Amino acid sequence: MTDKDNALFSTIRQPPNLRSNLADTLAAQIESGDLKPGQRLPTEQAIMAASGVSRTIVREALATLRAKGLITTHQGLGAFVSDDPTPRSFSIIPNDLQSIDEVLRVLELRMGVEYGAAGLAALRRTQEDIDRMQDRLDALDRALEEGGYGAEEDYAFHRSILVATQNSYYGRLFDTFGNIMVPRQWARLDKMTAAERKRHAARMRREHHAIFTAIRDGNEAAARRAIRSHLSKSAARFEELRGATDLS
Template sequence: MDFKPIKTKKIYEEIVEQIKQMIVHGDLNPGDKLIPERELAEKLEVGRSAVREAYRALEAIGIIEIKPGEGTFVREMGFKSMTDIMSLAVQTGKNSIFELLELRKIVEVEAAALAAQRRTEEDIQMIKKALDEMEKDIQKGNLGDISDIKFHYTICAAAHNSLLNKLMSSISETMKREMVTVREKLYRVPGTPTRLLEEHKKIFEAIIKGDELEARKTMFINLDNAEKGFME
């Protein structure tokens, strides 16, 4: 456990951040036991009370578990834990948001193709509703992040794959934060809102027609453009 000396006013927050970073990067894994408070305080060159406060903060958000008489452990990976780790990863910076955008390309491009193949009339109506909301948001000058999320989630739902739905649910909160961050940057470029709306309309049209290849293509273009625009 390669901890670094703390040199800041908010000591316990820096300790929390270091432990979060170690979990995100795989230096600490679910089930791993953290070193005792006194030993960690010595390594970080801080007071023991700061370490105790950091451990309590991490326990409060469900990242670690303090077992009296046994020690402090990174929580085992469950549904909530997976969501927490995804959230922590995206909070670490630009590269992590890029990785989430990359993950979305891997998952949602094929989901669009499945939606074109399996969508029901009800699915089409739900996707259309989200698209209409997005158009209204853009007309009002809003980010449209929530309607955008609804659009992509209804497409994944239209793929009718229960495991895909669980995966998307597990990263829902992370995606909400990512969507705001990405759209805030993309919207600085004139004409971007209109372009994004047109890209979404093409995805919808491909799904209505049942054109799997076109659905893949248009979804890829939308997510790839978002990725490139954010990384510029």
């Protein structure tokens, strides 16, 4: 491996998510043209030696790039930069959410999108939209009451808000994410006591009902406040979880 190749990998940060950092570094090199279309990537062993990560991490990073269409692999030949490495669409895949830091970044993105959407939904919602949101909210309530994560129901409720904007691009954007926008693997309900789970469910219901009520009543400012409060509190809970994880 050349000195230039080693330099390409020197910016990889080790903690907290090795796979994500390696994938991000390689993606940046592809998008900047440092790694050119059709160019063969260094071998797994060479990447391991340059970056100091394990073979498993290297393979997971390459799988992420392949899923995004940035590289192709050929049996016995290795990995190559795609002839057209420009991503055709933005996406978040499950492997992108392997650390709390990544979850927090997604929440920041959601806040930017949903803050605007909630206000538009309050102004433009139809009775059909209200009925749809009520149905999704009822399903979420049932899931939480039964002690579940409610990730799919949570996603469906938030998507119904985007649909109520009457701007199809909002819904299409959310569809590129799917329900991984609600990262159930970090909820850690299994580590909560019965009382903690009950408080968690009550808090979730209260926050979602506040959003729904504001949109139903056509209160644009209240709808924006409610969605911002909900997502900010979610971010704060993940920050607390990160702190507890760092201390463990």
